[in-house]
Amino acid sequence: MVAAKTLRRLSYGLVFCLLVSVTPLPGQDTWYAAYERALENISVGRWEEAVADLERAVSLKPDPELNARTYGVWRRNYLPYYQLGLAHYNLGNYETASDYFNRSLAAGEIKNSPETLQLLRGYQKAIAEKMGTSQRELEEKIATEMEKGLELEREGNFQEALAKFEAVLTLDPEHKEAAEHLEIIKKEQEKQDNLARQKQAVDMTLAQGISHLEAGDLAEALACFEEVLKLEPTQPKALTLRKQVKDRLDRLAKEENLKQQRINELLREGIQLFESELWDEALIRFDQVLRIDPTNSEALKYRKNIAALIDEIQRRK
Amino acid sequence: MQTNPAHIKGHPNPVLLLKALIISGLLVISGHIELQAQSFWRKSDRNTFIRNIQFNFNIPSARAVGLGGAFVAIADDATAGMANPAGLTILTKPEISVHYKLNRFSHTENAGTEDDHNLRKHFHNDIVSQSYLSLVYPYGKFSFSVYRQELINFESSHEAAGFGSIFDSPDLDPADFEPGSKTGSDIQVNNWGAAFAFKHTRYLSVGVSTMVSTLEFSFFEHLFQRSSQTNRPVRIFSVTSSSKDTRYSINIGVKSEPTDFLSVGAVYRSGPKFNICNTIEDVDDSGGRTNIYQADQDLVFKVPDVYSFGAALSLKDNLTLSLDAVRVEYSDLIKDLDRNLNADDQATYSAEFPFTRFVDSDGIEDLVLKDRTEIHFGCEYYLMFGEWQLPLRAGFYTDPSHVVHTTVEDEALKRIFPRGKNEVHGTFGFGFVLKNKIQLDAAVNFSRSVSEVLLSAVFRF
Numbered sequence: 001m002v003a004a005k006t007l008r009r010l011s012y013g014l015v016f017c018l019l020v021s022v023t024p025l026p027g028q029d030t031w032y033a034a035y036e037r038a039l040e041n042i043s044v045g046r047w048e049e050a051v052a053d054l055e056r057a058v059s060l061k062p063d064p065e066l067n068a069r070t071y072g073v074w075r076r077n078y079l080p081y082y083q084l085g086l087a088h089y090n091l092g093n094y095e096t097a098s099d100y101f102n103r104s105l106a107a108g109e110i111k112n113s114p115e116t117l118q119l120l121r122g123y124q125k126a127i128a129e130k131m132g133t134s135q136r137e138l139e140e141k142i143a144t145e146m147e148k149g150l151e152l153e154r155e156g157n158f159q160e161a162l163a164k165f166e167a168v169l170t171l172d173p174e175h176k177e178a179a180e181h182l183e184i185i186k187k188e189q190e191k192q193d194n195l196a197r198q199k200q201a202v203d204m205t206l207a208q209g210i211s212h213l214e215a216g217d218l219a220e221a222l223a224c225f226e227e228v229l230k231l232e233p234t235q236p237k238a239l240t241l242r243k244q245v246k247d248r249l250d251r252l253a254k255e256e257n258l259k260q261q262r263i264n265e266l267l268r269e270g271i272q273l274f275e276s277e278l279w280d281e282a283l284i285r286f287d288q289v290l291r292i293d294p295t296n297s298e299a300l301k302y303r304k305n306i307a308a309l310i311d312e313i314q315r316r317k
Numbered sequence: 318m319q320t321n322p323a324h325i326k327g328h329p330n331p332v333l334l335l336k337a338l339i340i341s342g343l344l345v346i347s348g349h350i351e352l353q354a355q356s357f358w359r360k361s362d363r364n365t366f367i368r369n370i371q372f373n374f375n376i377p378s379a380r381a382v383g384l385g386g387a388f389v390a391i392a393d394d395a396t397a398g399m400a401n402p403a404g405l406t407i408l409t410k411p412e413i414s415v416h417y418k419l420n421r422f423s424h425t426e427n428a429g430t431e432d433d434h435n436l437r438k439h440f441h442n443d444i445v446s447q448s449y450l451s452l453v454y455p456y457g458k459f460s461f462s463v464y465r466q467e468l469i470n471f472e473s474s475h476e477a478a479g480f481g482s483i484f485d486s487p488d489l490d491p492a493d494f495e496p497g498s499k500t501g502s503d504i505q506v507n508n509w510g511a512a513f514a515f516k517h518t519r520y521l522s523v524g525v526s527t528m529v530s531t532l533e534f535s536f537f538e539h540l541f542q543r544s545s546q547t548n549r550p551v552r553i554f555s556v557t558s559s560s561k562d563t564r565y566s567i568n569i570g571v572k573s574e575p576t577d578f579l580s581v582g583a584v585y586r587s588g589p590k591f592n593i594c595n596t597i598e599d600v601d602d603s604g605g606r607t608n609i610y611q612a613d614q615d616l617v618f619k620v621p622d623v624y625s626f627g628a629a630l631s632l633k634d635n636l637t638l639s640l641d642a643v644r645v646e647y648s649d650l651i652k653d654l655d656r657n658l659n660a661d662d663q664a665t666y667s668a669e670f671p672f673t674r675f676v677d678s679d680g681i682e683d684l685v686l687k688d689r690t691e692i693h694f695g696c697e698y699y700l701m702f703g704e705w706q707l708p709l710r711a712g713f714y715t716d717p718s719h720v721v722h723t724t725v726e727d728e729a730l731k732r733i734f735p736r737g738k739n740e741v742h743g744t745f746g747f748g749f750v751l752k753n754k755i756q757l758d759a760a761v762n763f764s765r766s767v768s769e770v771l772l773s774a775v776f777r778f
Contacts (some may be wrong), residue, residue, distance in 0.1 A: 072756070
């Protein structure tokens with residue numbers, strides 16, 4: 001019995017394994033597997049294979065990261081653009097290598113790894129030398145890169161501009177103008193990020209307010225619109241909707257007030273009639289109250305009392 | 318279960334033969350196993366004999382134990398061959414791991430005397446052993462592993478003075494049986510496994526592990542009574558065993574990582590089914606000479622099958638939560654054994670030792686052991702100090718009672734085969750990672766009856 005059961009279970013497992021094995025799909029890699037393969041290829045000078053593996057890693061994880069978690073307890077520094085630059089440098093593709101080194105600098109993570117950063121600077125200088133760049137040519141290159149950077153900055157393409165200014169600073173770490181513009185762009189990017197976050201918060205809160213409004217939850221809707229106007233005091237849609245909600249709330253308050261007045265009036269009349277022992281007339285008043293407010297405790301109490309009195313009178317008869 | 322007459326010397330003593338038969342009938346059938354905890358082999362509805370076995374169903378690494386044993390969906394280190402073979406495909410570099418365990422298991426025996434039937438005696442046994450050793454070699458989308466897992470390493474020895482408390486036969490005087498019993502056991506089950514795993518897609522891996530399971534079973538239990546002539550304890554009855562057996566078992570796992578932060582896994586682990594042989598001896602030194610009666614008894618010892626399902630969630634980069642449900646088929650242990658106690662049986666007599674056989678009269682199983690489900694939960698948090706990291710782990714798991722217990726309404730039997738208690742284990746652990754090459758971990762696991770300390774080392778090439 002046990003053997004049969006075990007065999008049955010094993011057969012299920014094997015069928016399952018077979019099913020998943022006969023339809024292999026591409027893309028089994030993880031970023032760290034591709035990256036580690038690339039590093040192994042780099043260590044033995046297989047540059048082209050390393051480039052392929054690094055491109056695979058970048059497609060799975062584009063952002064460089066120091067001390068990135070791989071699996072288990074293991075971590076590693078993930079600097080694929082630097083490694084791509086290195087591989088292309090060794091393949092003699094100096095311009096491509098330079099682009100990857102600049103991209104690595106633009107991504108920023110490499111700056112937290114001083115040793116690697118120093119190596120990168122060294123390769124950049126070597127590239128400049130290998131490309132036969134003289135001092136004048138170097139200055140011209142710096143000027144060209146600077147000009148491109150300024151143009152990109154004017155166009156609002158801050159990411160590309162940042163890479164250009166980084167490139168200038170790589171060629172001339174003392175270049176003040178590039179450093180200033182780098183700082184300006186970073187501040188501008190920060191400002192834009194804040195604005196984007198604020199806009200996102202405004203849009204989300206506004207949408208919540210509209211949703212509350214559609215559901216008839218006026219108080220919640222009002223709170224949302226107030227919140228939006230705190231973030232952006234001139235937000236036109238929030239201003240319009242807040243006014244609409246306030247008007248509706250005022251109208252409702254007035255209606256409620258009138259209703260309450262009518263209830264008070266009917267209760268007063270009903271109580272007077274009750275005290276005058278005009279039960280039927282009093283009953284009519286209290287029923288009118290309950291039609292307006294079915295939970296009115298005063299009306300319910302009197303109605304109950306009248307019913308009891310009528311019942312008692314009928315019993316005495 | 319069969320009792321095979323072997324050889325007989327001298328003449329039978331009916332009282333001792335009755336006792337021998339009771340013991341032979343129930344010696345092993347009352348085995349019970351806790352998931353990674355105790356197992357009692359209790360036998361005899363007239364004597365109290367407790368055999369405790371610990372099964373190490375928990376994943377044997379300090380990291381996994383620190384996580385409360387919730388490791389099926391994680392399985393991302395060199396213990397994956399046993400934990401979930403599908404997890405082997407995660408590894409990108411060869412690893413060797415070695416794990417040690419210090420285990421203290423406490424148990425209680427009924428050691429009643431004539432004056433105090435409920436007297437209990439507490440024992441504990443300490444074992445230090447290498448619980449797991451493995452090598453993993455990844456190759457592309459395949460991965461291979463060989464390992465040795467210590468499934469059971471149990472040693473115990475204890476003496477209980479006075480076991481007469483539960484004698485309910487008017488023919489037997491409890492005082493005659495002092496100083497009682499002496500029991501010892503040394504049981505080892507090792508799994509020698511070879512695992513193979515295949516990464517089918519980026520999101521799904523499957524793995525299978527075949528294991529050769531070896532059993533070394535050494536056991537004795539001697540009963541003594543005080544000789545009226547010499548006033549010294551003399552052996553009157555023994556059960557001994559020195560068995561070895563080799564069986565095959567299998568471990569199948571699936572692991573999926575549908576997103577970067579979620580992984581799920583499932584494992585089926587079959588338990589080997591061993592044959593063991595006990596030798597029963599009855600010593601009768603009445604009438605001026607010593608007569609020894611012997612019989613062999615063949616028994617089946619089936620390690621329970623286990624199903625595990627788990628999910629793990631990676632929150633941020635340094636926090637992982639893991640949850641497993643583990644179904645242990647404890648009923649496997651007694652499925653092929655005689656589950657009837659002699660108390661409500663009809664005795665029939667035969668000419669051969671052990672002379673008496675008991676036939677169940679009501680057809681109702683007197684001993685029961687049900688399958689149980691355990692819940693394991695754990696969390697792992699990485700404290701980062703620049704390039705250095707310190708993983709901290711904590712977890713717990715439920716350990717529902719899975720004691721062989723009796724359904725017979727008899728106070729004496731209920732004392733021998735109680736229902737047992739549910740337990741909850743707490744676990745804590747921490748580790749060090751050195752130069753991204755060496756991983757050292759430590760963990761503790763504690764409950765009412767078990768205290769464990771585990772140390773693991775993983776070397777990555």
